[in-house]
Amino acid sequence: MRMRMPWWSRAILAAAITWQAAALRAGNDLDLRSVEPQAGAGAPRLTLQRLVNPASRIEVHGRPLRFALHGLVRFDTLNELFAYIDAEAGRWTFNTPAARAAFADGLMRRGVESRIVSMDSELPLEVLLTHTRGELERTVSAVSTESGSVFSGRNWQLTNDAYRDALLRVRDRWKNNLNCWSASSSIPGRVLSNWHIIDEGIELYGVRYDSTEHFWQAVKYHPDLTTADLRSLLAGVAAIDWRPWLESLRANQEFYLANAYAVEFLTANLARERLTWFDAELARVTSPAERVRTAQQRIDRAPGAPPRFSSMDEKVLWGDLADVLHLIVAFHGVAASSRTPAIGAVRDALIALHFDAVHLAGYSRGRVGFISPEFQALMLEIWKVKFLALPRFTEVIRSTRGVRLDHFLNDGDSPDIPIPVYVGYLNQIREMALEGAR
Template identity: 50%
Template structure:
C-alpha cells in the first residue's frame, strides 16, 4: 500500500507558471490566443481542485505493515538507532528477527530485544522528522479506534504490535517534541539549535547558541584544524572492518551502545571521512585555527550554523571521542587521539570522560543560564503547562555523551526550576 502526499496548487503556483521566461509578456500570451478570461477560469479550476492540505493518512493505512508512505513522490523512511532505515514496517520485521539470531540470547533476552526494536521502529515511523501526518492519525483517534484498526490488519505482525502502537500513542498525546524544526514555537525555542541573537555567556566565552557551546567544548583549547586534518588522515588509513566486527559481535558491547556503534559504522566509512576533510577545507579555515575558539562568537555572529555545529563539528568530535572510548587499550590510535586531547573533555581545570555523568550534567548547568538567567527564554519554558511532557525524539537517534532519557529528564527538570519562584 502506498500513501501519497498531494502537490498543493494555488494562485501563487499559477503566477509562477505565468512568469516563466519562455512565456514572454502578457501581450505575447494574448498573441497566443490565451485571454484573461481563460486564465481566470484556469486559476479558479486549479484552486477548486486543490486540496486545502496534504492528503491525510488513514489509521488503517498507518498500521498496515506493508504501507509505504510517500512525500513529494519519495518513500518516507524511518530508522532504528538513527542510521538503519526502512520504508515500511514490513521491512522492519525481518531486521528484528535477524537481530535476535545474531547472538546467543536466552528467551527472556530475545523477547526484550524484540519488544525494544519493535517499539523503536513504530515510534520512529509515527514521530517523523519530515511529516506529521502519521502522528496526527494516531493522536486524533482514540485508543479503541487504534485497537480496532490493528485488529483489521490481515498481514502477519509480531507479538506486541498493538501494544507498541498504543504505548507510542499514550506517550505522545501529552508530549511536546523539542527540536529545531518543531511546528511549535516553544518546541523550537527549547532546542539547543535555537539561535540566540544576543549570544549566551558560558564559562568565560560567548556562543551563538547552546549547541555551539556543547560541540565546541569537545575540542581541547589547544587542538587546531591541522590536528583534525591529521587525525582524519589516520582514520582513513586504518582498516575498520575487524574493529567494528568486534563491537557488533559482542552483545554486551553492542546492545547497550547500539546507537554509538551504528554512528561509528556510518562515520568511519571512507566516503564519510572524505566528507569531513572536504568540509573543513570548504570552511576556509587556517591550519593554525583552534577548533574551540572558532566556534565561539567572534566579530561576526553565526559563523557556523547550528546544523554545521552538529553535523560537522559535533559529529567529528564525537567520532574521535568514541573511537578512543571503544578502542582496545593497546590500539595505537588511542595514543594519536590522546596527543590531540580526545581522551577526555577539558573545561577549565576539569577533565571529564566523554561518556560520563560529569560531562552530561554540564547540560543542566548551561540550561540554568539559558532558562533561568535569560528572561525571554525563562518565560517560554515556564509557560508550557506541566501536564505536557517535554520530549526529544529524532528518528530514534541518541547521543552517547548525553543519552536521550537523561537529556529529556534535564529538560523537564529545568522547566520545574523555571516555574519556581525560588530560582
C-alpha cells in the same frame, strides 16, 4: 559560512531544515500541520488503515517517509523493520525464549514510534492522534497474517496484541508530551532545542556562543587544537580499514546491545566517503593555524548578522567528527582488533591531542570523561544560564507548564548524553524555572 550537506545527512535532516526554514520565514508562528500536503501527486492519502498496515509505504511530498532504529538503520515499511528485528533476535543468545521475545518486542516498539513520530512529517502522528482508541484497536485487529499474527519470522513472532499496545503507547505518550527539537511545529518546542540561535549570544564559561549547541560541540575540542592538528589526526584515521574493528564491536553482544547507537554511528562516520568529506569541509571553512574551539565561538558578530556556523553545521561537521575521535579512544580496549599497531598509533595520537577527555576550565576539575555523568551534567549547567538567567527564555520554558517535555528523533541517541538523561534534565530545568516564579 554554510556547509555543503552530504547525502547521508540530507537523508536524515533535509526535511527538518525545510520545515524549520518555513517556520522562521513565517516568524516562528507557523503551524506546519495546517499547510502540509497529505502526499505527493498520485499518492494515496494517509489513512489509519494505511498507517498501521505493515506493508504500506508512506509518501509525503512525492518521496517515501522513511524511519529508523538507532537513528541510522533505516526502513521504508514496517515489514522491513520486522524482518530486521527477526534477524537481530536470531543473531544474539538469550537464556529463554521469553527473553528473546522481549528483546524483539522492545525494538519493535521503538521502530513503530519512529515511523509515527517522524522527522520529515507530522502526518503519521496527526492521523494517530485524531482517531479514538477504539478505532485504533479495531483497525489493528484487521491486520494479521494467516497464522493470526502481524508478523511471523524464524526467530520472532509479532502478535496483534503487542502491535496494538505499541501503537497505543505512542498515542498515549504524544497526546501530552512536547517534542523539543529544532523543527518542532511548536514555538516552545523549537526554542527549547539546543539548536535555537540566540541572536545576542550566550556567555558560557567566559566565552560567548551563538547557541548552546555551538558550546556543546566546541568544548569537545581542546582549546589549543588547531585545524592543522585535526586534519593530521583525520589523515591517520582515514588510512585505516576500520571494518574489522567495527565487526569486533558488533560481535560483542553485551557491548553492542549497551552501545548500539554509538556502534552504528561509528560505522556510518568511519566510512571512507564520510572521512573524506570531513577533511574537505575542514579545509574549506577554516585555516590551518586556526584553533578549532575558537572557530566555533561568537566573535565580532553583531546582532542580526548570520552565525559563522549554523547549529546544523555544528552537529554535522564539528559534533560528529569530535564524537568519532572521542569514541575511538573510549572504545579502544573493547575489541581485540584494537590492539593492531595502526589503531594503537591513532589512539596514541588522539590522546596526545586530548581526545581522552573534555577539557573546560572552570567546570569540575577542568577535565571530565567524554562518556561520563560529569560531562552529561554540564548540559544542566548551561541550561541554567539559558533558561534561568535569560528572562526571555525563562518565560518560554515556563509557558510549557503542564506538559511533559520530551525528545525523540528517529530512535536516535547520543553517546555523550543519552536521551533519557537529556530529557530528565530538560524537565528538571523547567521545574527550576517554575520554582523561581513562585
